[in-house]
Amino acid sequence: MIPQLYLSEFTATGARIPLRVCHTEKFKAGLLSLSAAFPIRERDSWMLALLLAVLRRGSEKYPSLSAINRRLDCLYGTEISIRNFYRGDLQIIGFAAELLDDSYLPTGTESLMDGVLELLCQILFHPLLDEEGCLLSRYVESEKQLHCDQIRARKNQPRAYAAERCRELLYSEEPIGISAYGTEEEVMAVTPRELTDFWRGVCRRFLPDCFYVGSADEGKVQSALSRILLPELQAEPVASPSLWGSEAPLRAPLRTEEALAVSQGQLALGFRTEITGRDPRFYAMAVYQEILGSSPIAKLMMNVREKHSLCYSCSSSYNAYKGSILILCGLKNENREKAEREILRQTEDIANGQISDAELAGALASLENAYRRIEDSPSAMEQYYYGRALAGMEITPEELRRRISRVTREDVVAAARTLRLDTVYFLRGTLEEKGGEELDDME
Amino acid sequence: MTWNEIRSDLLREHYFTGVHKSGLPIYVFPKKLTSVYALFATRYGSVDTVLPLPDGREVTLPEGTAHFLEHKLFENADGSDAFAKFSQYGADANAYTTYNRTAYLFSCTDCVSESLRELLSFVTSPYFTEQTVKKEQGIIAEEIRMGRDDPWDRCYGNMVRGLYEKNPVRFDVCGSEESIARITPELLYECCRVFYHPSNMALVICGDVSTSLVEEAADAVLSEYVPAKRPIRRAVAEKKEAHRARLTDSMQVAKPLFAIGFKDPVIPQSPAERLRRDAAMTMLDEILFSRSGDFYNRLFEEGLITPSFDAGYSASDTFAFNGIFGESEDPEEVLSRLTAYLEEVRQKGIDRADLERCRNALYADEIRAYDSTDEIANRLLSFVFDDAEMFSYPTLLQEITREELQELLCSVYREEYRTLSVILPSDRSDPARE
Numbered sequence: 001m002i003p004q005l006y007l008s009e010f011t012a013t014g015a016r017i018p019l020r021v022c023h024t025e026k027f028k029a030g031l032l033s034l035s036a037a038f039p040i041r042e043r044d045s046w047m048l049a050l051l052l053a054v055l056r057r058g059s060e061k062y063p064s065l066s067a068i069n070r071r072l073d074c075l076y077g078t079e080i081s082i083r084n085f086y087r088g089d090l091q092i093i094g095f096a097a098e099l100l101d102d103s104y105l106p107t108g109t110e111s112l113m114d115g116v117l118e119l120l121c122q123i124l125f126h127p128l129l130d131e132e133g134c135l136l137s138r139y140v141e142s143e144k145q146l147h148c149d150q151i152r153a154r155k156n157q158p159r160a161y162a163a164e165r166c167r168e169l170l171y172s173e174e175p176i177g178i179s180a181y182g183t184e185e186e187v188m189a190v191t192p193r194e195l196t197d198f199w200r201g202v203c204r205r206f207l208p209d210c211f212y213v214g215s216a217d218e219g220k221v222q223s224a225l226s227r228i229l230l231p232e233l234q235a236e237p238v239a240s241p242s243l244w245g246s247e248a249p250l251r252a253p254l255r256t257e258e259a260l261a262v263s264q265g266q267l268a269l270g271f272r273t274e275i276t277g278r279d280p281r282f283y284a285m286a287v288y289q290e291i292l293g294s295s296p297i298a299k300l301m302m303n304v305r306e307k308h309s310l311c312y313s314c315s316s317s318y319n320a321y322k323g324s325i326l327i328l329c330g331l332k333n334e335n336r337e338k339a340e341r342e343i344l345r346q347t348e349d350i351a352n353g354q355i356s357d358a359e360l361a362g363a364l365a366s367l368e369n370a371y372r373r374i375e376d377s378p379s380a381m382e383q384y385y386y387g388r389a390l391a392g393m394e395i396t397p398e399e400l401r402r403r404i405s406r407v408t409r410e411d412v413v414a415a416a417r418t419l420r421l422d423t424v425y426f427l428r429g430t431l432e433e434k435g436g437e438e439l440d441d442m443e
Numbered sequence: 444m445t446w447n448e449i450r451s452d453l454l455r456e457h458y459f460t461g462v463h464k465s466g467l468p469i470y471v472f473p474k475k476l477t478s479v480y481a482l483f484a485t486r487y488g489s490v491d492t493v494l495p496l497p498d499g500r501e502v503t504l505p506e507g508t509a510h511f512l513e514h515k516l517f518e519n520a521d522g523s524d525a526f527a528k529f530s531q532y533g534a535d536a537n538a539y540t541t542y543n544r545t546a547y548l549f550s551c552t553d554c555v556s557e558s559l560r561e562l563l564s565f566v567t568s569p570y571f572t573e574q575t576v577k578k579e580q581g582i583i584a585e586e587i588r589m590g591r592d593d594p595w596d597r598c599y600g601n602m603v604r605g606l607y608e609k610n611p612v613r614f615d616v617c618g619s620e621e622s623i624a625r626i627t628p629e630l631l632y633e634c635c636r637v638f639y640h641p642s643n644m645a646l647v648i649c650g651d652v653s654t655s656l657v658e659e660a661a662d663a664v665l666s667e668y669v670p671a672k673r674p675i676r677r678a679v680a681e682k683k684e685a686h687r688a689r690l691t692d693s694m695q696v697a698k699p700l701f702a703i704g705f706k707d708p709v710i711p712q713s714p715a716e717r718l719r720r721d722a723a724m725t726m727l728d729e730i731l732f733s734r735s736g737d738f739y740n741r742l743f744e745e746g747l748i749t750p751s752f753d754a755g756y757s758a759s760d761t762f763a764f765n766g767i768f769g770e771s772e773d774p775e776e777v778l779s780r781l782t783a784y785l786e787e788v789r790q791k792g793i794d795r796a797d798l799e800r801c802r803n804a805l806y807a808d809e810i811r812a813y814d815s816t817d818e819i820a821n822r823l824l825s826f827v828f829d830d831a832e833m834f835s836y837p838t839l840l841q842e843i844t845r846e847e848l849q850e851l852l853c854s855v856y857r858e859e860y861r862t863l864s865v866i867l868p869s870d871r872s873d874p875a876r877e
Contacts, residue, residue: 077804152697309581365533
């Protein structure tokens, strides 16, 4: 059983801050996170990424990267991860820290929770500024370069790049399709003054959701947040932005191909469905996705890979916030058409009711297993509860499992029939004939 | 069977160990979590390239045989797939091959006994035909291509090839398209007979399980086996110095990648000494190259390296090396800065405050490692295959002295043991070749 989750709220400048606490003694390291949601907007999307990176470089009290990292070492190697991702049409930014449980610390050690919160507040609200009240131009210029490096390095990982490109095309007319990177020209043009103004704006809008898993009780967590975080918050109450976007436009499948100097081709297929997480048919769609490309005996694995030997990997993923399914397959260029036909055949087979008892039972068991193990990991619990809270659907994993267990073959077939192909992206590998060079000859 | 209990007061954990009558060493680590994670593994990996035949002769195996076998064992004689069985139980099955082991695993939240029996059974029931071997060659060829397109994999692999001239650690775990084409069903059967005997394997399970449940599963599946002698892994004679000082390759990358390797000239014969050396090298890496250390911060502030920076020590009974990895417009400059930095620390001596700060951070990492069944089981397995005791590790971290670290700093980080592997963007030429 998942330990009881306490939900409480505390107030700051009239705004209400939700705090979710899961009190449990089963972990040696707990988790504390602060996350805030913003609507995805052009420019803001990548400015947020740049800002977070600059803030991490130094604060008033910890003026350099090494000072921040040394402080973390003193907090028993606590790691702070900076978050920046899209959920539906929202951009989430924030921080998460894994805290070693107090009972493993020598007596007399300072409270790690207080220490981490103080450091987080330093990073977010007290960055190092110059005499004119501007973020240090040295840090801004350096992070602009690193951000541009990241833009250029997207192609280093062909599989992830193909998935990203397919998503950009699939969502080209929605906020989630807005680039999280920007272009090199845009990024290089940002001045320290602009980024500083942007930072002040973010502070005025930063109203976090707080989450804690660990052995401290609700009162202790709330007290630390009230003492350390609350005095820093400046945000006025605002209506929470919605994660749910508008319906996806209907269009003929879009086909795009790019070439890259790699040895393997990457085929990515993007589908749309009207079924999102707030649809009663969501549970059937989750089962569909398992049968198609996620369970250990998924149709894509068993047919495209095992039966036809076309690839090493072929799998699918379902974005329930947007109502989309993405299929990825790494293959030889010459197998591209054959693989696409075979993949589409699998989606058609399910829509035509060709689901074996073993496939259905396997998918249900696989989801049951996946949702039960959430309680084994603080970060999985946080992801689950924060994701549901953002979506405005507070449902326990137990209830969710119950609903999934009631899904029938007919439900899955009906869900399958809502799928329509929207985007076909192919990354052609131009090194296919080369490869297998003997390295010793290269010197 | 007799079970021994091993306890750690520091970690507040314990596990049981015993040898099953089939010869299989079993490790049960009780943990009150929902998921159960089990590993059934053999001491057979990509470095084991010599197969002893029953008549006393030896054959050299094609590169990638251990990994190929890992793929093939999931297929049953009736044409079914082991994944299908696990799927019925809601268990997630998988496998992996490293330089020195092949491990089959599942994790589940229900039907532990059924899944465990299936694990023990499919791994010990090989079935191969010409046709099924041929089919797998196509799939693995794509896996090899996928790896070839990963610049970090290539940079790492080239570093190892730069360090070792003869040791089979220099081969890719998957082999090559050419080498796997030489694999036959007969060869795979022979590898199973030699390397997949329970005496050469280990079963590690972590979760809310009892020793009796595990013993019953082993009794039910492995009744035909009796203990046997383990095949001996022989070290290939290899000089202490690095094979090459420098290896350059080019690929689709935005910025050059580098891997600086140091071949450890000493591989202690005693497992306890190897473990101590591993702990000391890990600590030294933390002091020299962590994100709170001077080297990373100086080079990062100057823009010479990016946040993609890491260092780590890899060791086994037949090879050991340390690697430092990153991205830089000028890897040669990073190398010369590294040389100067190491000299500076040698001259000044390791800072005592740095040492204690790193000790605390590593101590905390050690404790945090005991929160998930998969992490615990994989960790325990790697200690078992190194013939070392897992709970002694945090104590070692407390014991390692500054003098020990200084000695390692002088004896391992030397130019003659070093190699530099660089991946240049495809559109740039190699300055050293001009």
